[in-house]
Amino acid sequence: MRVKEDSGVRVKRGRRLLWTEARDGYLFILPWILGFIIFTAGPMLASLYISFTRWEIVTPSVWVGPAQYVKLFNDDRFWLSLYNTSYYVFIGVPLHLFMALLAALAVNLNLRGIRFFRTAYYVPSLTPVVANSILWVWIFHPNWGLANAFLQWIGLEGLYWLQDPRLAKPALIVMSFWSIGGQMVILLAGLKGIPVELYEAASIDGANWWGRFWRITLPLLTPALFFNLIIAIIGAFQVFTQAYIMTEGGPNYSTLFYLLYLFRAAFENFRMGYASAMAWVLFIIVLLFTTLQFALSDRWVFYEGDLRR
Amino acid sequence: MQTLRSRAAIEVMLAGFWYLTLSVFALILALPLVWLLSTSLKTGSQTFLMPPKWIPEPIVWSNYSEAFKAVAFHEYFWNTARIVIFATTGTLLTASLAAYAFARLRFPLREPLFLLVLSTIMLPSIVTLIPTFIVFRTLGWIDTFLPLIVPLWFGGGAFNIFLFRQFFMTIPLELDEAARIDGASNLRIYWGVILPLSKPVLATIAVFAFIHNWNDFFEPLIYLQSPENWTMAIGLRGFRGLYSTEWNLMMAASTAMIAPLLVLFFFAQRYFVSGIQMSGLAGR
Numbered sequence A: 001m002r003v004k005e006d007s008g009v010r011v012k013r014g015r016r017l018l019w020t021e022a023r024d025g026y027l028f029i030l031p032w033i034l035g036f037i038i039f040t041a042g043p044m045l046a047s048l049y050i051s052f053t054r055w056e057i058v059t060p061s062v063w064v065g066p067a068q069y070v071k072l073f074n075d076d077r078f079w080l081s082l083y084n085t086s087y088y089v090f091i092g093v094p095l096h097l098f099m100a101l102l103a104a105l106a107v108n109l110n111l112r113g114i115r116f117f118r119t120a121y122y123v124p125s126l127t128p129v130v131a132n133s134i135l136w137v138w139i140f141h142p143n144w145g146l147a148n149a150f151l152q153w154i155g156l157e158g159l160y161w162l163q164d165p166r167l168a169k170p171a172l173i174v175m176s177f178w179s180i181g182g183q184m185v186i187l188l189a190g191l192k193g194i195p196v197e198l199y200e201a202a203s204i205d206g207a208n209w210w211g212r213f214w215r216i217t218l219p220l221l222t223p224a225l226f227f228n229l230i231i232a233i234i235g236a237f238q239v240f241t242q243a244y245i246m247t248e249g250g251p252n253y254s255t256l257f258y259l260l261y262l263f264r265a266a267f268e269n270f271r272m273g274y275a276s277a278m279a280w281v282l283f284i285i286v287l288l289f290t291t292l293q294f295a296l297s298d299r300w301v302f303y304e305g306d307l308r309r
Numbered sequence B: 001m002q003t004l005r006s007r008a009a010i011e012v013m014l015a016g017f018w019y020l021t022l023s024v025f026a027l028i029l030a031l032p033l034v035w036l037l038s039t040s041l042k043t044g045s046q047t048f049l050m051p052p053k054w055i056p057e058p059i060v061w062s063n064y065s066e067a068f069k070a071v072a073f074h075e076y077f078w079n080t081a082r083i084v085i086f087a088t089t090g091t092l093l094t095a096s097l098a099a100y101a102f103a104r105l106r107f108p109l110r111e112p113l114f115l116l117v118l119s120t121i122m123l124p125s126i127v128t129l130i131p132t133f134i135v136f137r138t139l140g141w142i143d144t145f146l147p148l149i150v151p152l153w154f155g156g157g158a159f160n161i162f163l164f165r166q167f168f169m170t171i172p173l174e175l176d177e178a179a180r181i182d183g184a185s186n187l188r189i190y191w192g193v194i195l196p197l198s199k200p201v202l203a204t205i206a207v208f209a210f211i212h213n214w215n216d217f218f219e220p221l222i223y224l225q226s227p228e229n230w231t232m233a234i235g236l237r238g239f240r241g242l243y244s245t246e247w248n249l250m251m252a253a254s255t256a257m258i259a260p261l262l263v264l265f266f267f268a269q270r271y272f273v274s275g276i277q278m279s280g281l282a283g284r
Helices: A002-050 A067-073 A076-106 A114-125 A129-139 A146-153 A168-179 A181-192 A196-204 A209-236 A241-247 A258-267 A272-300 B002-029 B031-040 B062-070 B073-104 B110-119 B129-138 B146-153 B158-168 B174-181 B186-197 B199-215 B218-223 B232-239 B247-272
Strands: none
Touching: A002 A272, A002 B073, A002 B110, A002 B129, A002 B146, A002 B186, A067 A272, A076 A168, A076 A181, A076 A209, A076 A258, A076 B002, A114 A168, A114 A181, A114 B002, A114 B031, A114 B247, A129 A146, A129 A241, A129 B031, A129 B247, A168 A241, A181 A209, A181 B158, A181 B199, A181 B247, A196 A209, A209 A272, A209 B158, A241 A258, A258 A272, A272 B110, B002 B031, B031 B247, B062 B073, B062 B247, B073 B110, B073 B146, B073 B158, B073 B186, B073 B199, B073 B232, B110 B158, B129 B218, B146 B218, B158 B199, B174 B186, B186 B199, B199 B232, B199 B247, B218 B232, B232 B247
16 A cells, blocks of 8 residues: 555656656757747748759849759759769768877876977967968978978978879868868867766776777767767758869869858859758758767767666 | 886887877868968968968968958957957856866756756757847847857856766765854855866866857857958958968968867867866875
8 A cells, every 4th residue: 555655756756757857858958949030040941942942143043943943953063063072072081080089088187287288289279270371382282291201201202282183182181181270179078078087987897008098998989079060961062162272172173162152153153042942952961960960979989978878 | 226217118119109199180270271381371372272281382471461451450459358258257157166066066956957958059059049149139249249258257158068068967965064064155166166176177177268258250240241350260261252362371370270179189188187186085
């Protein structure tokens, strides 16, 4: 009898708890929801509408319907720019993330003056993009650039980095390694969040450096790695500035990235409808990728405080 | 004695190895900054000399005073500071609150709503530019700081909500449950349990938001029209066009602009690397 009563009380309390929990959940995300409705949803839907029209900004828009998308899918440049961007995403992002992890482990060392090195590694993320791009045009210069000076120093021949269609994309990926600072800081915060007690326990159990890294550091760092991966993929699909300033999409369209082509459609040819259709195709691609990543994340991302466990 | 001495020797050598490796990479990664500094001290004609000179000859210190004279730099500084402080505060408060809900409370449609949050940074802003401008014009906010501040008080952006969520999810749920048994409300748990345990990520996002708003070029350019409202990032444009882009002056102004950020980063890192003290949880 008593047992029944007890469980009855618990169920009742549990339900109330669930209801307050849901209410508070919506309440806490309410600022975001309001902001989304007021500032974001309208412009997003407007661009979706525009993607079905022909609109040259100064003239009134004309409805063309799905024909816009048919035209887009028959455009060779569209496919080329999608290929260039995919190359940048699928080769650049994993390398970038790996470099950031190495940097984070390095600046996590317990050395005197490590704060100086952390700052130095973050610096390239602070210098203006325009200044960076001018510097890199010179670094990749075939005759006077630092990149070729280095190759010649180790006994190799110089390359036409930004002038060779096969090398331009890899060159821009190499350049992106200079901006690992943000990811490095996030991973560093993740490393510092791992309780020291876990390492102490593992040391008592006789685990070596590799064992501790593999069984403690890496699993507990997966939430930060997952964050970096998702954000880097979303960002890399929108790679633009370097190609816009340094290569203008060349040579031979090898750095015509998706967003550069979209930008030209919008602000050089004033085909805002076409640009909007491109934007929504990219949106769907990135959304599918992100959803897939979240589905797969159950297998490799470990959360100490996971509600579903 | 012998083993002790050789162990100490190995440790010294190891430290030496690390310092050497770290320094080589620091040198490589600091190239853009060295370039910026060097260009900021050149004469106009030396700026694009090929091959470039790392050490300018002569060293033109007056670029700095000229840059400060050419544009209303200190006015831009105060505008920027005001925007950055209000924008960063809003981001920290509302993004962490939303992230707390997404990380630790159960409610219907939580996962789809979180994907909706992320989806807002997936659509290239080029195509939402004009409609967004129309929204702010309708609100009468053009040429005020409001478009740069108010949206950040409504959620603080997908990047920050996601980053907060990831870190909140690493905190053991037992802490919430213990507080809940003691009768704490969810708001109380967020403020009294989760936030104090999240100092590293709070500091990280504070620094990121500060730097982002400080350097932001695109949005101020669109929404701030009268020169007395300009931020430093768009004030620097003054060296373009009007003076047919004086790169050396622009680099001097850029250096002055990022110097405070360097100092901020250097000193803030002690907060974002202060490891979470899980004392009392060790025996779990």
